[in-house]
Amino acid sequence: MQKRFRSIVVLTGAGISAESGLGTFRDKDGLWTKYDLQEVATPEGFARNPVLVHDFYNARRKNLVEAAPNAAHYALAELERRFDGQFLLVTQNVDDLHERAGSARLLHMHGELLKIRCENCDSVRDWRGDLDLATACPDCGASGGLRPHVVWFGEMPLYMDDIAAALETCDLFVSIGTSGQVYPAAGFVAEVRRGGLAHTVELNLDPSDGFSLFAEKIYGPATDVVPAFVARVLAAG
Ligand code: BJW
Numbered sequence: 001m002q003k004r005f006r007s008i009v010v011l012t013g014a015g016i017s018a019e020s021g022l023g024t025f026r027d028k029d030g031l032w033t034k035y036d037l038q039e040v041a042t043p044e045g046f047a048r049n050p051v052l053v054h055d056f057y058n059a060r061r062k063n064l065v066e067a068a069p070n071a072a073h074y075a076l077a078e079l080e081r082r083f084d085g086q087f088l089l090v091t092q093n094v095d096d097l098h099e100r101a102g103s104a105r106l107l108h109m110h111g112e113l114l115k116i117r118c119e120n121c122d123s124v125r126d127w128r129g130d131l132d133l134a135t136a137c138p139d140c141g142a143s144g145g146l147r148p149h150v151v152w153f154g155e156m157p158l159y160m161d162d163i164a165a166a167l168e169t170c171d172l173f174v175s176i177g178t179s180g181q182v183y184p185a186a187g188f189v190a191e192v193r194r195g196g197l198a199h200t201v202e203l204n205l206d207p208s209d210g211f212s213l214f215a216e217k218i219y220g221p222a223t224d225v226v227p228a229f230v231a232r233v234l235a236a237g
Pocket of ligand 1: 181184207222
């Protein structure tokens with residue numbers, strides 16, 4: 001890669017955390033092969049059976065606390081640290097492995113597993129333990145209104161204005177470890193292409209649903225392909 005870039009947007013999905021032991025959603029053995037997403041990842045499912053949804057996220061929170069960042073997370077943190085242009089990491093992941101690897105210019109568009117939100121007073125708090133219907137909100141004291149601070153199907157993803165602004169001006173867009181099945185993230189590559197200026201790259205284990213929209217594609221485990229790609233970008237200046 002010869003070109004020097006001035007503004008980079010990286011989008012990550014569950015595949016970047018797979019080698020840290022966190023399950024993806026749609027792969028063989030993925031979370032959606034074991035759980036009905038309508039029951040655990042929609043506001044309607046939560047209203048129908050909040051105990052099931054709390055159990056699902058309590059187990060995921062516990063797994064996350066036991067997991068560690070991998071070489072792909074560390075490579076992106078190094079890219080942010082050493083790249084002297086604009087940089088934004090947008091993750092669909094609710095885990096905190098990017099932060100633990102050292103990433104700081106980072107937006108969690110689908111929320112964060114280690115945060116909870118009160119539907120009664122809207123406060124958002126860090127939370128590492130279990131949550132149940134009896135847990136009282138630390139801010140307003142109400143019980144029964146706490147939920148994971150994550151974005152379910154049918155809900156609006158977070159930071160969309162900031163993300164749109166970064167996509168509009170970037171000259172390198174890199175998508176890592178995502179199946180390209182969930183919108184609006186799956187539409188980012190098309191948005192970037194409409195601008196006509198950016199180089200677009202997919203790094204994934206297998207071709208995603210939107211693979212044909214990317215100018216460059218590199219397939220392999222994230223812990224191999226991401227550090228190698230980051231080294232190329234940094235070597236280009
Ligand atoms: C590796 C690897 C390794 C494995 N190395 N790679 C019809 C058409 C279009 C849209 C819609 C539609 N009907 C409904 C919609 C909208 C809906 C949607 O997209 N539905 C689709 C299913 C069709 N979207 C929404 O509802 C969103 N909100 C919304 O659209 O609001 C309106 C709006 C309008 C306009 C602008 C903006 C907004 C909200 C979506 C919320 C998604 N929530 C979840 C759960 C979060 C909480 C939790 O974690 O429990 O987010 S679902 C789940 O999917 C999670 C993920 O972030 C998301 C994406 O999954 P991801 O990351 O791509 O994982 P996988 O498993 O799918 O793929 C993993 C990839 O990694 C694979 O490709 C592997 O090959 C690869 N891999 N190992 C590298 N070692």
